[in-house]
Amino acid sequence: MRGQVSRKTILAFIGPSVIALAVIGIAPLLYAVWTSLHFYNLTKLRQVRFIGLENYQTVLTDAAFWQAMGRTFLLLATSLPLQLALGLGIALVLHRPGLTLVKTLTRLSLVLPMATTYAVVGLLGQVMFNQQFGVVNQLLGQNINWIGNASNAFAMIVFWDVWQWTPFVALVLLAGLTMVPGEVEEAARLETSNWWTILRHVQLPFLMPGLVAVLILRTADTLKLFDMVFTLTRGGPGNSTEMISLLIQRVGFRVFDQGLASAQAVILLIITIVLARLYIRVFYKEV
Amino acid sequence: MKLRILACTTALAASAATGAMAEWSLKEAAAPYAGTTVDVIFLTRPGYDAIKAMLPAFEEETGIKVNITDHPYENALGEQVRDFVAGGDLDIALIDLVWIGNFAENEWILPLEEVQAKFPDIVDPALDMDDFFPLVLNAFGGWNGKIYGLPFDNYSGLLFYNRCMLEEAGFDGPPETWQELKDVYGPALTKDGKYAFALQSKRNETQSADSFARMLWPFGGSFLDADFRSNLLSPESQAGLQFRQELMAYMPDGIVAWDHAETVNAFAQGDVAMITEWSSFYTTMVDPATSRVADCVGVAPEPAGPAGRKPALGGFSLAVASQADEAEQAAAYLFIQWATSAANAREYLERGGVPARQSAYADPALAERFRFIPALVESWQEGVPEFRPRFAEWPEITEIVQEFGTRMMMGEISIEDGAREIGTRMEAVLERAGYYSGDKPLAQ
Structure with a gap:
């Protein structure tokens, strides 16, 4: 049948994306896999040699790697529930009828934290949480050592992550709430005035695709979180805020051991893919 | 050589x-x-x-x-x-x-x-x-x-001191030795929200060079012995690192997060009486535009330890x-x-x-x-060229020193365990590089 799209057209449409993906994504990935199988230190290029899975063995038995991974998941486990709770709260408030102008302004202002560059957030944090001159201590009337104390520094990272990404969760969930057919929600409200029942049985099914997207995106973002922490604490004090991406950067670009850093990155990639598949299998259901 | x-x-x-x-x-x-x-x-x-x-x-x-x-x-x-x-x-x-x-x-x-x-x-x-x-x-x-x-x-590392604060506390000059700085000047100058001393110790090269190494050498310690094995567990190295821990009683909280900027600034604001800093920060400290204590700045060589004056280089x-x-x-x-x-x-x-x-x-x-x-001229007469080893493996080793040096200061790991951990890891790096098999000369 002549109505079919020709092969050429298909190739012309898909080709550029496939090429771009191959050049930007696939080729560096394959190169990283190749590097991870070699002793490859930028300052010892004369000694580059194939060492099989030795780098992977080093990573898997390295306490520093698993500690950094643990810290990263601890950040995810503390900041994500906060973001979901606060985001859902904001979305439900914005979903209520009335006060159109205020809600429009609120929606607009929600975009601001997301539009702030990660590195700038870190620098802002440094200034605001400075023990002596920071506005936070001034407001609290306290002399809290935020950046130089291990637990406080971690709490500060959680705070900034929540500040920056709660609006994103709120906007995604708000979009989900607007998907609920008006008559269904209205009928539910006639049946019960319990907001939890409506949320659980009427709204939640429509929120699930958004929630899964948020889970996947925020997990991936947290696993690769670098700029904000680097500018704020540089992984310190000690290694109390050294997330997995900071460790990889340190090994790859400060120790210059690109082989080991590549092995760490490949393992991180595998963990991310497994998690993403898990999220989709457990949570995702078509409405 | x-x-x-x-x-x-x-x-x-x-x-x-x-x-x-x-x-x-x-x-x-x-x-x-x-x-x-x-x-x-x-x-x-x-x-x-x-x-x-x-x-x-x-x-x-x-x-x-x-x-x-x-x-x-x-x-x-x-x-x-x-x-x-x-x-x-x-x-x-x-x-x-x-x-x-x-x-x-x-x-x-x-x-x-x-x-x-x-x-x-x-x-x-x-x-x-x-x-x-x-x-x-x-x-x-x-x-x-x-x-x-x-x-x-x-x-060269120098001791910058606030002459006015020292005089007010009854001192007519800076301390000659580290021991004196800790035992005599420390208690007298740490009061009313002011501190006797600040040792920049942020986890980057500052921790290795300005904090860790600074306390090793004057006490007779060093990173490596003559065979390139770790010397960090020697009584001298341990004494230096222990001294640093004790000296923290006279430093501001959170010193492990302080880099040069914070340290120089605290001195320039009059919050800290003494710091050991690089000569190049002199201009910042004596410029009234950047310093409240410009007229009070005194400069002396770094204090001496039991092994003499071994200033940071x-x-x-x-x-x-x-x-x-x-x-x-x-x-x-x-x-x-x-x-x-x-x-x-x-x-x-x-x-x-x-x-x-x-x-x-x-x-x-x-x-x-x-x-x-x-x-400065006095300091350049008797410094240690290998204050930090200058070999190709230093970028790897400094990362180890930075991590465990900071954790020691925070009390997350004992001085001895931290030094042992650094030593083991440092030797592994040197082993891989071929220093122990004779592939590389023992130059630092």
């Missing part, structure tokens, strides 16, 4: 001088290379601003263009390594003393004598290598018996990059020679730089204007 370097460089300077003394001029020497552009990385620090201000005179006289890219210290090594590995544009290497083994072993930089032999006409007969402080020349520019770079941005040399083409190598050499020359040292000093030329400090009147000079 020092003697060999000195003999070699003196001979070179002397041979270059014969017959050329009278007629050599920068303009003529540079004429064949006019129009050449050389690329170099600079740091955002006072010494670099000083040379930048002087640069137009050089460019006008030689026709050589110097293309400078500024980087913060923490990025400078990575930027240069990537450039050299990729065969990039850099014609001059800016070398922190702990990078020199790395750069020399990778042959990214050329020995000075090789450049001078290649371009004999551009060697200034007045170069006078003997005029550099020998310790500084060897530590900043020398590696394994050869001189590669000329000392450019030069530091740090600084940068400039060397010709091997990846540069012939004209760029010659132009690069001319710039380095000019920037570090005895003739320009005075102006460099007056504009905020710290030259490594002995002749620059000869004028006694200068010590009145630059109060750090006597202490």
